[in-house]
Amino acid sequence: MIETIxxxxxYWVFAFLLTIGLYAMMTKNNxxxxxxxxxxxxxxxxxxxxxxxxxxxxxxxxxxxxxGGDIAISAADYINPLPHVLMLTAIVVGVATTGIxxxxxxxxYKRYNTIExxxxxxxxxx
Amino acid sequence: MVEHLPVLMVVTPLTFSFIVNVAGMWKRxxxxxxxFIPMMACTFFAFAILLKVTTAGEIRYHLGGWPPPxxxxxxxxxxxxxxxxxxAVISLLVSIYAYSSFKKEVDGYRSxxxxxxxxxxxxxxFGITATADLFNLYVLLExxxxxxxxxxxxxxxxxxxxxxxxxIFGTIGACAYLLATGYIYILTGSLNMTDVAQRLPRLYSSxxxxxxxxxxxxxxxxxxxxxxxxxxxxxAYTLAPSAVxxxxxxxxxxxxxxxxxxxMFTVFDSSFSIDVFxxxxxxxxxxxxxxxxxxxxxxxxxxxKRMLCYVIVAEMGYVVIGIASxxxxxxxxxxxxxxxxxxxxxxxxxxxxxxxYQMGTKEISRLSCLHRQMPVTSAVFVLGxxxxxxxxxxxxxxxxxxxxxxxxxxxxxILIAVLLISSLIYAIIFFRVIEYAYxxxxxxxxxxGKSGQHPFQLDKxxxxxxxxxxxxxxxxxxxxxxxxxxxxxxIEFALPSSISG
Numbered sequence: 001m002i003e004t005i006x007x008x009x010x011y012w013v014f015a016f017l018l019t020i021g022l023y024a025m026m027t028k029n030n031x032x033x034x035x036x037x038x039x040x041x042x043x044x045x046x047x048x049x050x051x052x053x054x055x056x057x058x059x060x061x062x063x064x065x066x067x068g069g070d071i072a073i074s075a076a077d078y079i080n081p082l083p084h085v086l087m088l089t090a091i092v093v094g095v096a097t098t099g100i101x102x103x104x105x106x107x108x109y110k111r112y113n114t115i116e117x118x119x120x121x122x123x124x125x126x
Numbered sequence: 127m128v129e130h131l132p133v134l135m136v137v138t139p140l141t142f143s144f145i146v147n148v149a150g151m152w153k154r155x156x157x158x159x160x161x162f163i164p165m166m167a168c169t170f171f172a173f174a175i176l177l178k179v180t181t182a183g184e185i186r187y188h189l190g191g192w193p194p195p196x197x198x199x200x201x202x203x204x205x206x207x208x209x210x211x212x213x214a215v216i217s218l219l220v221s222i223y224a225y226s227s228f229k230k231e232v233d234g235y236r237s238x239x240x241x242x243x244x245x246x247x248x249x250x251x252f253g254i255t256a257t258a259d260l261f262n263l264y265v266l267l268e269x270x271x272x273x274x275x276x277x278x279x280x281x282x283x284x285x286x287x288x289x290x291x292x293x294i295f296g297t298i299g300a301c302a303y304l305l306a307t308g309y310i311y312i313l314t315g316s317l318n319m320t321d322v323a324q325r326l327p328r329l330y331s332s333x334x335x336x337x338x339x340x341x342x343x344x345x346x347x348x349x350x351x352x353x354x355x356x357x358x359x360x361x362a363y364t365l366a367p368s369a370v371x372x373x374x375x376x377x378x379x380x381x382x383x384x385x386x387x388x389x390m391f392t393v394f395d396s397s398f399s400i401d402v403f404x405x406x407x408x409x410x411x412x413x414x415x416x417x418x419x420x421x422x423x424x425x426x427x428x429x430x431k432r433m434l435c436y437v438i439v440a441e442m443g444y445v446v447i448g449i450a451s452x453x454x455x456x457x458x459x460x461x462x463x464x465x466x467x468x469x470x471x472x473x474x475x476x477x478x479x480x481x482x483y484q485m486g487t488k489e490i491s492r493l494s495c496l497h498r499q500m501p502v503t504s505a506v507f508v509l510g511x512x513x514x515x516x517x518x519x520x521x522x523x524x525x526x527x528x529x530x531x532x533x534x535x536x537x538x539x540i541l542i543a544v545l546l547i548s549s550l551i552y553a554i555i556f557f558r559v560i561e562y563a564y565x566x567x568x569x570x571x572x573x574x575g576k577s578g579q580h581p582f583q584l585d586k587x588x589x590x591x592x593x594x595x596x597x598x599x600x601x602x603x604x605x606x607x608x609x610x611x612x613x614x615x616x617i618e619f620a621l622p623s624s625i626s627g
Contacts, residue, residue: 025294038297045301045308052312083311086261090304093268100275101293107279107286124284 010051017044031108031115035101042094046087053083128178131171132187132200135210136253136266138164138171143245150238157241158225164245165218168252172207172214179207180615186258194258195321201258205461205620208612209255209384212468213377215601217248219594220472224369226588227479231367232280240280240367246273247373251381258319260307260393263385264300267349270381271296274362274374281366288361295358299348302341309338310393319393326394330402339403342389350382352442353416360435364488368479371431375438376471380464383445387460390449391622399452400625406452413446414544421551425558430478430488433555434471437514440548441467447541448529454621456532461617463525466513466605470522473510473598477503480587480595496563500585502592504563506599511556513602516549521605528613 005012017040024037061078105115112120142164150157179185184203188194202210221244228240250270257263275296279289311317313335314325329335344355351359359379363371390399400406417440424436441463448460480503481496482488497504513520526545533541585592605612 022298025298031290034294038294041301042297045304048305049308052308083308089261089265093265093300096268096272097293097297100272101290104275104279104286104290104293108290111286120287124287 010047014044014048014051017041017047029117031105031117031120034117035098035105038101039094039098042090042097046090046094049083049087049090053080055079128174129185129187131175131178132185132202132256133189135168135171135175135214135256136200136249138167139245139249139252143242143249146245147238147242150241154234154237157237161221161224161241161245162218165214165221165248168248169211169214169218172211175202176207176211176616179204195316195318198262199258199318199320200256201320202256203620204616205384205387206255208461208465208616208620209381210252212465213248213251213255213381216376216468216472216598217251217373219597220369220373220476223372223476223479223591223594225590227369227372227483227591228367230483231282231369236280240277243273243277244370244373246270247277251377254381255384260310260317260319260322262317264304264307267303267385268300270378271300271349274378277370278362278366278374281370283365284361285365288358288365292358292362295348295355299345299355301345302348303345306338306341306345309334309341313338319388323393323395326398330398336403339394339398339405343386343405346382346386346389350379350386350442351439352446353412353419353439356416356420356439356442359439360432363435363438364429364432368431368475368482372472372475372479375435375475376468379438379442380445380468383442383460383464386445387449387457391457391625396452396622396625406450409446410450410538410541413443413450414541416440416446417443417544417548418551421548421555424555425551428490430481430490430493430559431475432488433490433559434474434478437474437552437555438471440552441471441514444526444529444545444548447545448532450541451529451532451536451538452625453532453535454625455528455535457621457625458613458617459525459528459530459532461620462528462609462613465612466521466525466602466609469598469601469605470510470513473506473595473602474514476591476595476598477507477510480585480591481507483591484586490559490562493559493562494566499583500587502585503587503595506595507563508560509599509602511560513606515552515556519603519606521602521609524606524609 021037021041021044025034025041028034028037055076058077058079061081108120109115112123114120142160146157146160149160175185179202184201187200189198189200224244228237232240247270250266250273253266254263254270257266275289275293278292279286307317310322313329313332314322316322316325348355363375366374420436420440420443424433424440427433427436444463445460448456448463478488481493481500484500485492509520513522516523516526526549530542530545533545
């Protein structure tokens with residue numbers, strides 16, 4: 001049991017970060033803290049994808065000069081590049097989300113002079 | 127040319143969204159033609175695709191010539207061709223409608239950005255429908271969502287806060303979808319839907335697959351706004367500019383419904399979604415409760431647009447009920463309802479936007495005597511309302527009929543009761559508006575006339591808003607008349623072959 005926890009620690013970190021992010025998004029009253037929670041949530045998933053591509057004792061997936069072509073390549077020697085490439089796109093998506101929500105936060109702050117959720121709701125009800 | 131149509135559907139609006147942004151800053155009048163032309167082209171492409179699919183079967187397009195499972199593949203079968211055409215036609219009509227609506231509601235200097243976001247939105251929706259790659263679907267879903275966040279925030283007071291809440295919810299949904307894609311990738315080593323579908327049946331007993339499937343449903347459920355996950359929807363769509371809610375409200379949720387059906391019956395096959403992991407029972411429960419709760423919430427609203435937003439949540443519940451019946455008839459109903467509901471909701475939201483344009487109000491109680499001031503708009507609204515209630519010659523009746531047949535066949539009597547009761551509540555919801563618009567005399571302070579009766583006149587709404595509304599209303603009638611043809615010629619082939627009954 002302890003061994004599975006220790007050898008898969010990255011997945012435990014992933015689950016832990018995911019929970020922290022979800023908790024922050026659900027309970028925090030300050031919109032900036034919600035945004036930070038959202039970022040933690042997204043980066044947790046990126047950690048998960050990076051973990052599934054990694055292998056112990058494997059090298060980067062570039063076939064050296066003169067080796068390419070005819071010779072057989074053992075896939076176990078190389079880490080899986082695909083999840084990492086996917087995560088490049090996901091990081092871009094994450095940056096765009098952060099950008100949009102920061103822009104929205106600036107607009108909200110300019111209009112209501114606060115980023116506390118309950119105060120904004122109070123002002124909207126007036 | 128013909129074989130490149132699937133990718134042209136996505137690339138055309140994407141390219142023009144950049145062009146319109148730059149050209150619009152230079153000369154503002156260029157915005158409208160630069161949105162109208164790509165939308166026109168996409169509608170034409172979608173027609174061509176539907177014709178080709180119905181005659182020659184599904185179209186597969188390999189991006190960059192890389193064959194799947196290595197490259198990204200766009201696959202258009204009968205189901206996606208039908209949804210593509212619906213999305214294309216409605217976004218074309220809304221792009222015309224948006225011209226005057228945006229002019230009135232949004233500052234002029236913002237219009238290039240607004241139109242660019244409009245095109246990005248359609249790019250995302252077309253892409254989601256066309257793609258056959260799980261990760262590509264995630265990216266396109268996010269493109270559609272981002273443009274939705276930004277475009278909603280340009281609305282009236284409080285829209286920025288509603289948009290922020292939408293960002294939080296939408297990101298949870300997208301991340302759940304991404305996580306599900308990760309689980310599927312670990313198990314199968316592939317992201318292509320066809321390839322994954324071939325590899326999955328051997329893994330149906332895996333517990334990791336159950337987790338992945340649950341995350342899929344969660345992600346798509348948030349994006350489409352089904353009942354317990356809908357709390358972002360009413361605020362966001364109510365406060366957005368009218369033309370934006372006319373585009374987003376009918377299309378985004380329906381495309382979410384498309385994603386759920388695609389994943390449940392193409393990526394996973396029906397033996398998993400119905401037998402191994404009986405998610406249809408749960409969906410039936412959620413759909414049933416969702417329809418009733420959303421209907422009751424809609425009755426309680428005083429704001430016309432917010433009321434329509436709750437009707438959308440209820441309509442998505444109908445799609446879920448269709449899936450939950452888990453037989454051919456119910457699924458036919460769900461697919462037909464996706465198409466019909468696009469037109470019905472676009473029609474109702476367009477009418478609500480036109481009412482806001484002329485009367486400057488969204489309060490139902492201030493619509494008294496509307497039919498004398500806006501006869502065409504009121505007629506369009508009544509037509510849409512009757513279709514949602516389910517009056518026979520209109521299209522809403524036929525999809526509800528198939529949903530009922532499906533529920534009867536699966537023996538889920540509670541769902542039948544839900545379908546019938548919700549139709550009654552719909553009647554209450556819409557006849558309340560119709561009563562104000564047609565039967566109430568104007569007695570308020572605005573125009574103290576002799577009898578309080580307003581002089582009869584034609585709508586003061588510009589023609590560019592009236593024509594799309596009338597066309598949408600005609601679309602409802604045409605879809606109703608030809609629903610038999612749509613079912614036998616298109617939906618019959620769109621159903622998964624593995625599903626029984």
